[in-house]
Amino acid sequence: MSLLEFYEMFSTNRPDVTIPSLHRVPHAGHFNVFKRSGYCTANPSPYNRRDFYKISLIIGKGVLHYPDQRIEIDGTAMIFNNTTVPYSWETTSEFQSGYFCLFTENFMRQRTEPLKETILARIQESPVFFIDAQQEQFISAIFEKMIAELASDYAYKADMMRNYINLLVHEALKTRPALPELKSTNAASRITSLFFDLLEKQFPIFSSDTVLQLRTANDFAGKLSIHVNHLNHAVKETTGKTTSEHIANRIANEAIALLKHTEWNIAEIGYSLGFEYPANFNTFFKRHTQVAPKAIREHRGENQLRQAM
Structure with a gap:
């Protein structure tokens, strides 16, 4: 699924959403953030690969379908989807809340480092992170800051979004047992x-x-x-x-x-x-x-x- 296909599908359920101009994506990358309420439907999303990354704060019940996994979520969790693995999300409760942001690889590579050497590479094999009430409050605040900053005219807001993304990843990694530091020259x-x-x-x-x-x-x-x-x-x-x-x-x-x-x-x-x-x-x-x-x-x-x- 391409970014354009995502926005065409997304705007069907959210008429308030305008499909953005994507002509600058190959050069500058793309980032956006939304609230989940009012968007989720009972129909599963298409099972395929996306050409963008997506970080979701899921509040509600649903099932994440991966090639070799079926992960049930009942409560609150963070989901990290990348461009290499196909997936589908299926809601299983009427109540759905939370947030999600999406971004392209070149948006995160503005600092010239390969994406596979960034903190994002550490969470690609483990897509779901279950979180507690305190973390939910903290993560929700980060998403609210994303929404507020994206609407501002601050000249360096793209840098702020990259920092917020890294904060989300670190907060998720804190829920997992500590791993030995990678030894690499x-x-x-x-x-x-x-x-x-x-x-x-x-x-x-x-x-x-x-x-x-x-x-x-x-x-x-x-x-x-x-x-x-x-x-x-x-x-x-x-x-x-x-x-x-x-x-x-x-x-x-x-x-x-x-x-x-x-x-x-x-x-x-x-x-x-x-x-x-x-x-x-x-x-x-x-x-x-x-x-x-x-x-x-x-x-x-x-x-x-x-x-x-």
Whole structure:
């Protein structure tokens, strides 16, 4: 879903919302913030990837659908959605309140650092943060400040919005157990960032005729013109996971999304992900997800049948 598609859908339920001019987005980026009340509907949002980031303060009941997760929310939580993972939100209670803000990657990259090296990168694998009443009050105040500043004519309000976004992320991270600090040198961080950039540029896959080109640590090392041992050391030092683990996890997540949301057969999906033989894809998928691709496809069919009934 593009920004324009979002605003077209959003303004249908909120006639007071004007679709903004988006011609400057490629250069300056985009940011906006809204209250959730009056916008949420009983119909689930479309299940797809967005080309923008979204941070929501959810007050009410609902279900967040992810490729391999179904997360129920009953009360108050923060949700962080990024551009790489498809999702859908389904409200399950009449009462819905809270706020959300959305922004593009280049809005956050005004300070020239890659987004994957910012604080936002730390919350991409954990989209939901449950918060208490005191945090709800504090976070609501941040969103209210966003709304007030966005309406002002302050020349540096974009910088303030970036600071508010970082405050929201830090407040969410405080709800999780402390993690060991990442040990990384500037060189290791730079190499790791280049690796992730190459990895993510391959996704999403839009055609079954497209074949994944970079599938192994050696493939990425060759593309980056460095020795594979150097790449493996940098990625492991920076993230705590091996290069191969990151590649496999990303391929597995893409496979789940394709099984759930395309009509391609399993052989076509495996081929597009670089597996020449279906048996090899089945073995890989079962090793990383504990289920067979056929089980994901059959479960999707059961869900569609229930919805039709």
